[in-house]
Amino acid sequence: MLNERILLSHGAGGGASQRLLDELFFHILGNEYLLQKNDAVVLPSVQGRIALSTDSFVVQPLFFRGGNIGKLAVCGTVNDLAVQGATPLYLTLGLIIEEGFLMADLLKIVESIAETCAAAGVKIVAGDTKVVNKGQADGLYINTTGIGVVPEGRNISGSLAMPGDVVIINGTIGEHGMAIMSERSGISWETDLMSDCAPLNGLIERILTATEEVHVMRDPTRGGVATTLNEIAAQSGVGIRLNETDLPITDGVRGACEMLGFDPLYVANEGKVLVIVPQSQAEKVLSAMHDHPLGRQAVIIGEVIADHPGLVTLRTGFGGERILDMLEGELLPRIC
Numbered sequence: 001m002l003n004e005r006i007l008l009s010h011g012a013g014g015g016a017s018q019r020l021l022d023e024l025f026f027h028i029l030g031n032e033y034l035l036q037k038n039d040a041v042v043l044p045s046v047q048g049r050i051a052l053s054t055d056s057f058v059v060q061p062l063f064f065r066g067g068n069i070g071k072l073a074v075c076g077t078v079n080d081l082a083v084q085g086a087t088p089l090y091l092t093l094g095l096i097i098e099e100g101f102l103m104a105d106l107l108k109i110v111e112s113i114a115e116t117c118a119a120a121g122v123k124i125v126a127g128d129t130k131v132v133n134k135g136q137a138d139g140l141y142i143n144t145t146g147i148g149v150v151p152e153g154r155n156i157s158g159s160l161a162m163p164g165d166v167v168i169i170n171g172t173i174g175e176h177g178m179a180i181m182s183e184r185s186g187i188s189w190e191t192d193l194m195s196d197c198a199p200l201n202g203l204i205e206r207i208l209t210a211t212e213e214v215h216v217m218r219d220p221t222r223g224g225v226a227t228t229l230n231e232i233a234a235q236s237g238v239g240i241r242l243n244e245t246d247l248p249i250t251d252g253v254r255g256a257c258e259m260l261g262f263d264p265l266y267v268a269n270e271g272k273v274l275v276i277v278p279q280s281q282a283e284k285v286l287s288a289m290h291d292h293p294l295g296r297q298a299v300i301i302g303e304v305i306a307d308h309p310g311l312v313t314l315r316t317g318f319g320g321e322r323i324l325d326m327l328e329g330e331l332l333p334r335i336c
């Protein structure tokens with residue numbers, strides 16, 4: 001089967017489709033809900049409010065250092081639920097596959113989806129596979145929709161940042177985007193560039209256990225830290241000031257950014273979370289984050305201020321201050 005390629009008949013709903021479902025998807029991803037095999041899955045009732053998020057993944061290349069499109073498709077949706085204070089529970093999985101796609105690659109991707117779901121504690125409960133003619137899709141596109149549950153009384157929103165809050169990030173920035181760029185440009189001089197792609201719900205649960213006063217959480221994906229903080233500054237009507245000397249950036253990312261002309265503050269992350277809490281909660285939150293593998297390098301990178309509402313600024317190492325605009329257009333197409 002591994003030498004086989006995807007045929008149009010694999011998406012046609014007949015015998016070939018059924019074999020693909022049985023041998024690949026049900027076999028690897030199966031659980032009591034997915035295996036109901038009805039037109040719609042029926043899920044148990046939950047306590048709390050429902051959080052729902054959807055995202056499509058068109059990353060190119062499909063495989064990169066630190067992950068692949070399957071892992072990314074799970075992490076992306078899990079993280080969007082988690083930063084909203086939701087416990088992610090269920091995902092749907094929709095695939096659009098180009099005719100001729102190698103079965104062995106599809107297997108690797110589905111195995112990676114299963115591993116990432118296990119790590120995040122979520123289940124694929126419904127799915128769909130379509131095959132389009134050769135040349136009508138670029139290998140594989142994935143859509144995931146996720147359902148989570150938010151406890152009553154927990155309110156986290158981009159509009160709740162307040163002067164006096166601090167901005168925390170769980171580690172080094174710009175890694176996903178630069179890993180993808182290095183694959184695309186065939187850069188071989190940077191071997192340590194690896195995507196940070198990871199499900200963040202475990203780390204976020206620690207944060208929410210440490211304090212009930214999280215004002216904002218958001219994952220700085222496309223557009224990077226600078227664009228995400230601009231969204232928050234605008235939504236909350238506050239200023240945000242970052243300190244350049246506090247920004248965690250690896251030498252590899254810094255070097256690749258300098259060579260390719262990118263600013264790490266605008267480069268996508270897939271395993272990072274910005275946490276905005278009152279200064280009084282910072283120590284508790286940092287120590288909770290440091291106890292988790294994905295938060296060991298958590299650090300305060302800036303503060304929320306009353307000055308220049310709607311603007312994000314960077315205090316440079318030389319003591320100057322410059323405005324960090326929102327990213328216009330797309331810096332790196334098909335990064336996720």
Ligand code: MG
Pocket residue numbers: 079080218219221
């Ligand atoms: Mg997000």
